[in-house]
Each structure stands twice: as structure tokens, then as C-alpha cells.
Amino acid sequence: MFSLKEMPSTASTLFSAYASFAASMMMIRSMANEVIPPELRSYLNSTFHYLFTPLSSTLTLVIDEYCGMARNQVFDSAEMYLRTKISPTTDRLRVSKSSRQKNFAVAIENGEEVVDRFDNVQLKWYYVCKEPKNAYAIEKRCFELTFNKKFKDKVFESYLPYILVRANSIKQEEKVVKLYNRECPFSDEEGGGGGGMWGSINLEHPATFETLAMDPELKKSIISDLDRFVRRKEFYKRVGRAWKRGYLLYGPPGTGKSSLIAAMANYLKFDIYDLELTSIYCNSDLRRILLSTTNRSILVIEDIDCSVEMNNRQIQDQHELPHSKFTLSGLLNFIDGLWSSCGDERIIVFTTNQKDRLDPALLRPGRMDVHINMSYCTSRGFKLLASNYLGIHHGKSHPLYGEIEGLIDSTKVTPAEVAEELMKSEDANVALQELANFLKRKQVESNEIKDEDQEAKRLKTDGNVKKIVRNKLKTGERIFRNGRRRGVRGGRSLRSATRSAQCIIFD
């Protein structure tokens, strides 16, 4: 402790000591400036600065919009990802929507910060947009991602890859499925898709697997087949197969073949390329058109049996038909070979009303991986349609259900026909009565057709029997009835011989 009296002398001593220290430091400094070259001086300066500045605990990654001329995938993914992370505390947002987008696109505004948590790590995103320096430059956009330095490895190894994957699935969820058509008159594609070969419109088909009336087991197996297909990229690579899958949908008109294709596209968010084979002039044309389709798409060729006269394949292959359009083998070669080497995640769907009319080359195992029979409406299918169209949901019933189910299971009626009847009224009682009446009429008609069929069959059989008898008459053979020999002699009328022969055959 010092007394108040001593204070001034102590203070003056301290001051004079400081003054002499400062004077010597200035002298040393000016001497050092004289002696030490500027480069070495700046190096020493920065080293001292580094040693005596406290260590920062955070690291900031700067993610620019472009890397060189190409877009930076991390930036795009972050932009998409951060849309889902906007918190109520965010003050400014950017909102946009193009005519082709379904929903508003929301993004954070310049200078805004978004805080994210990943695996108990706090990460701060900061959006920066710098004005262009002159009229010819463009604005410079970037994200700054700041976090504690000790999580650097986790951010690089887990967080950033997670953002890329999440952004991809958000993109898929938001994707508007397109229907591509050749020379589509309503194309909304700027400049037309696929180098002008395809025009496109948004696929507005509302069909989904939920709305499709078909055997539930079959439906489940199609969905799991599609799921397996899209997640097996590595598998296809490993076994050396092209990442593609072929489906053949067959069944009578109105059983939901086209609806199933739309449901597949809506489920996978794959675009559809609807190819009219009749508009193709030659194999090279076909190749060009197919090569202009994109990955993650479904190529559809409807009514394959009618589209082209496939049976003349060999003749066309031998160039005997100089003006032939294109050949089945051209199409098959493409499916098997060319397409395999130049596309990923491709699905091809053929539809036909008559599978038995298809060229066996198309049905060969390995060509179309899955054959799906779209069949007539069943009572289960009817219930699903009643639920969709009339709101009579699962578990509920209606007094007419019993009659309708009985009629549906014994009549060949398509889901399209059932749907049409159910649309006739919003009143469930009226619509179901309409359907019951329709089914009764249909049953009467089909019984009549059955009778006619039987008559036609009988006449055909008669014709065959006549042929057999004519031959036997020619050779003088004998005909047996109930084990007893019946004479068929020359000169006997064909009619009476036939009658006895018919008895022999049908007794």
C-alpha cells in the first residue's frame, strides 16, 4: 500500500519510464525499417499478428453459383434445400413461379440468414447477392455456410452429400410430368423438346395407383417392380445390363392400359414419350427420334399390333418392299442394343388389345420384362370405383352392392363401362341403379352372344363332320355308332351319312 502523499512521485516515475520505453521502441522500429527489407518485414508482421490473435472457432464455406462456366451443383442444391428450412423469423423472401411450375418457388433474400441443425450441429446459411460491377456483368450470388471448425469433416462427409440427395428428391416431388408427342400442336416447350422432334405439354392425367381399379396383388407387384427398378442402378451396372425395363400391357379396350401408364408416370415422375409408329418413315428416322428422348422417361407405343404391319418383317428386311416404312427388327434392335448404351432409367411400354396377334419376336423372354394382363372389372374393382366416383368408402356398403357384385363377376364388363355408369348421377342410389340396369342388359346381350357362338360352333362342327364323312364316303370306310357298325355305302346321301356320323361323334 502506498500513501496518498507518495502518489505523484510514483506516477511521474511510471510516466518517465513509459516515455523512455516508447522512445527506444520508436528508435528500434526506425532502425528495423532501415535494416530489414520490406518483404521480410511484412512476413514478420503477419506472423506476429497470427501468433497474438485469438484462434477463430468457426469455419465459413463460400458456395458460389458458378464454378467456371458451369453451375455449381452445391449452390443449386442448397437453394432448393433452404426453401424447406425457412423459419418464422426470416424477414425477407423471394417468390417466383414460371408458367410451367405447379407451385410458388420461395427463396431467401439477400442478407438473410437461415439456421439449420444436422446431427446436433448448428449450421448458419447466409445468402449474398452482389450487384454487377457494370452493365455487362451479371450479379454474383453465393451462400456462406458457417459452423464450428471441429465439425468440418462431418459437414463435408455427411451434411453436404445429404443436401444434394434432399434437393434431388425435392426436385422430383416438385417436377411436373410432361407428355411428349411428335409435332405436338399445343407444345409449351420453348423451342420444342428433343431438338424440335418432340413437343410437350404437362401431363394432366389424374390417374394414380390409388384410382386404378385392378387386382390389388397385381397392383402391388407393379409398384414394387417399379421401386426395385429405380433403386437398382448399381445392380444393372454390376451385371452389365442396360438400365431399362419393358412392360407389355394387354387387354380389351377400356380396361385401363393407358391409365396405368399415366399412373406409372405420375408415381415415378417420369416424362412420357408417346410414339406413333405410323409417323415413322424408316429405321434411321426411328433411331433419331428415340435418341432425342431423355433419361427417366417412359416411351409408350400404343396398339403395337395395329401400328405397323409387323408380319412382313422378313420381307422388309430383305428390301423386297422398296417403300417400306420401318421394320420390327429396327425397333427391336433399338430396344436391345442402341438404346441400351445411351440411356439410363428408361421404361418402354407397349400396349395391345390382342396379345395373340403380336409377333413372337416381341414376346420372346427378355424382350418385354413384364407382361401385364389388364382384365375386366371384378367386384373388388367395382368397390374401388364406387369409392372414387361416389364416395362410398371402404367398409361401407349399399343395398344394391350384392346384386351388382354378382352381376359384375358373371359379366364381362370393363372398368371404363362401370365408370361411365357411375358418372351418370351424383346421387349414389341413382348411379348404382343405372349400373345394375346396365349390367342386366349386358348379361342378356352376352347370353344372346353365347347362344350365337354356340350355333356358330355347331355349324362349324357340322362342316367338319361333313368333311370327315365326305372323305369316308370317298374311301368307302365304315362308320361306327355306339360300338355298332353303321353302313356308309356309296350312293347314300351326304346328309343322312352326316347325321349318323354326328351321332357317332357326339353320342
Ligand SMILES: Nc1ncnc2c1ncn2[C@@H]1O[C@H](COP(=O)(O)OP(=O)(O)OP(=O)(O)O)[C@@H](O)[C@H]1O
Ligand atoms: N382399371 C381402371 N381403373 C380406373 N378407371 C379405369 C380403368 N380402366 C379404365 N378406366 C376409365 O376408363 C377410361 C378409359 O380407360 P383407358 O384409356 O385407360 O383404357 P385402355 O385400356 O387404354 O383402352 P384402349 O385399349 O381403348 O386404349 C379411363 O380414363 C378411366 O376413366
Ligand SMILES: [Mg+2]
Ligand atoms: Mg389406351
